[in-house]
Amino acid sequence: MKLFQRLFIASTGLGLLSPLYASTSEVTMSDFDPAEELAITNTRIDGLEAQLNNFEIGSFSDTTSLSGSASFQVGAVDGSTIKETVSATYSYDLDLNTSFTGDDNLYVGIETGNGGFPTVDFALDSSGGGADKLNVTSLYYEFPLGSYDVAVGPKLDSDDLMPTTISKYSDKFFMAGSNGGLTAADFYYAPGITGAGVAISRIFDNGFNASANLIGMSTDSLFTKEGTDTYTLSAGYDGENYGLGIIYADMDELCSFIAGYKTCSALGLSGISANTTSVGGYLTLNEGKTTLSASIGVLSAEVPGTTVENIHEAHFGIDHEAGGGVLSAAIKTSEFYTVIGSTAYADTLGEFAEIYYTYDVNDSLEITTGVSFAIPDNEGTYWLDRTAFGAGATFKF
Numbered sequence: 001m002k003l004f005q006r007l008f009i010a011s012t013g014l015g016l017l018s019p020l021y022a023s024t025s026e027v028t029m030s031d032f033d034p035a036e037e038l039a040i041t042n043t044r045i046d047g048l049e050a051q052l053n054n055f056e057i058g059s060f061s062d063t064t065s066l067s068g069s070a071s072f073q074v075g076a077v078d079g080s081t082i083k084e085t086v087s088a089t090y091s092y093d094l095d096l097n098t099s100f101t102g103d104d105n106l107y108v109g110i111e112t113g114n115g116g117f118p119t120v121d122f123a124l125d126s127s128g129g130g131a132d133k134l135n136v137t138s139l140y141y142e143f144p145l146g147s148y149d150v151a152v153g154p155k156l157d158s159d160d161l162m163p164t165t166i167s168k169y170s171d172k173f174f175m176a177g178s179n180g181g182l183t184a185a186d187f188y189y190a191p192g193i194t195g196a197g198v199a200i201s202r203i204f205d206n207g208f209n210a211s212a213n214l215i216g217m218s219t220d221s222l223f224t225k226e227g228t229d230t231y232t233l234s235a236g237y238d239g240e241n242y243g244l245g246i247i248y249a250d251m252d253e254l255c256s257f258i259a260g261y262k263t264c265s266a267l268g269l270s271g272i273s274a275n276t277t278s279v280g281g282y283l284t285l286n287e288g289k290t291t292l293s294a295s296i297g298v299l300s301a302e303v304p305g306t307t308v309e310n311i312h313e314a315h316f317g318i319d320h321e322a323g324g325g326v327l328s329a330a331i332k333t334s335e336f337y338t339v340i341g342s343t344a345y346a347d348t349l350g351e352f353a354e355i356y357y358t359y360d361v362n363d364s365l366e367i368t369t370g371v372s373f374a375i376p377d378n379e380g381t382y383w384l385d386r387t388a389f390g391a392g393a394t395f396k397f
Contacts, residue, residue: 061098068094068397071126073115075390079374080121086390089115091128101143109138109155124368124392125176138194151199156215158193161201163209164236164245166280167293169317170328173356174372174388193217193230193249209245210235217253228253241288244281251275268339272308274301280315289321301344309346311335325359331375350384351375366394 069092076086091113098106112135113128140153140160151161197215204210210233217228229252236245252273255264264271280295294316301308317330331353338347356370369391374384 063100064096064098066094066096068092069126069394070397071124071128071392071394073122073124073127073390073392075122075124075388075392077121077386077388079384079386082119082121087115087120087122089113089120089123089127091115091126091130092134093128104141104143106141107138107160108136110134111137121386122174122388122390124174124390125172126368126392126394145200148200148202152197154196155194156197156199156213158213158215158230158232158249161199161213162211162232162234162247163201163203164211164234164247165238165243165282166236166245166247166278167295167315167317168243168282168284168291168319169293169315169330170319170326170358171317171330172328172358172368172392173354173370175330175332175352175354193232193251195228195230207239208235208237241284242282245279247276247278249276270304272301272303274299276300286320291319293317293319303344306339306342306344308337308344311337311346322357323359325357327355327357328370329353329355348377350377364396366396368392368394 071091071093073089073091074086076084078084091111094108094110096106096108096110100106111128112130112133114130114132115127116123116129119129136155138153138157138160139155140151142149142151142161144150149161193215195215195217197213199211199213201211202209212231212233214231215229217230230249232247232249234245234247237243253271255272276297276299278295278297280293282291282293284291295314297313299311299313301310313332313334315330315332317328319326319328321327331351333351334349335346336349337344339345352372352374354370354372356368356372358366358368360366371387371389373387
């Protein structure tokens, strides 16, 4: 029994005995039966204890855990097409995990925030939208099926059950929140690939892994010709200090993914279907203190009545432990489309770089600060000239 329960019950017991003490002047000792009075008192104490235990058990399930984070972001983007002023935003995330058998898990993700496109241009990996309203952003049930893990749910992300790793870059600064353009290798991380679906994965004893998922993003036309569906396949290998992988995704409708950058109508396109292939790997050096990551990706699209070229992306990043924190840097090249007549040509968005430092103040507070900027081409010009600087703080609980 917990200490506060013992103290509460003890004080209650004394309160039950006090009337007996007050009435001793009115009765004789022959009228007092110690054994009988003690039995009555014990019965009342047992009843109070049972009520307290029932309240404690019913307050929260022993098989449910709650964790989360609150993040603040402050920064500005010079050359922003949205707003160049300093912005201050927040995000708030809750993660609920419940097990019913010890081997399964019901996951619920709840998020809100006031950052991201089109509110402000400065965004980090910790940024999030939601218009200050709590939203259920993820909801699925995971369970074992023989040697495989299976997940089903009405809100399943394409990477929720994916064991394949093509990069271990920390990716906590500007490239994660607003990376300078839509990139092929980023599609399997895109928050837009969420919907009702099923996923299956397995991690083999020899270090290999594989996964597959099918997600329908249209709730009223699931897995039909009229709906928007995506399927993803992955395979990889993780060794002692290195790993590599490949991820293939097929999307029968792409306009909703690129809407944050440019709408299909603005590009003069009636619609886009596409598939992406991303390949990458990582290498850990210096007794685990330094990690190198590199990835490349290609996006192949189809538009009725239009010839569409493939667009590419390449990314290299490094994380190095230094001074009680982690110093990170990356460079990325991106492409997008320029539509001329009936042809969508691959056009460069430019090269971008970032450098930032992440410091853990304690187990519950993390501070990230840095700068991200565009790199001029051989002619000294920029396609998308933006420089972002700022910081973010994340409180974990």
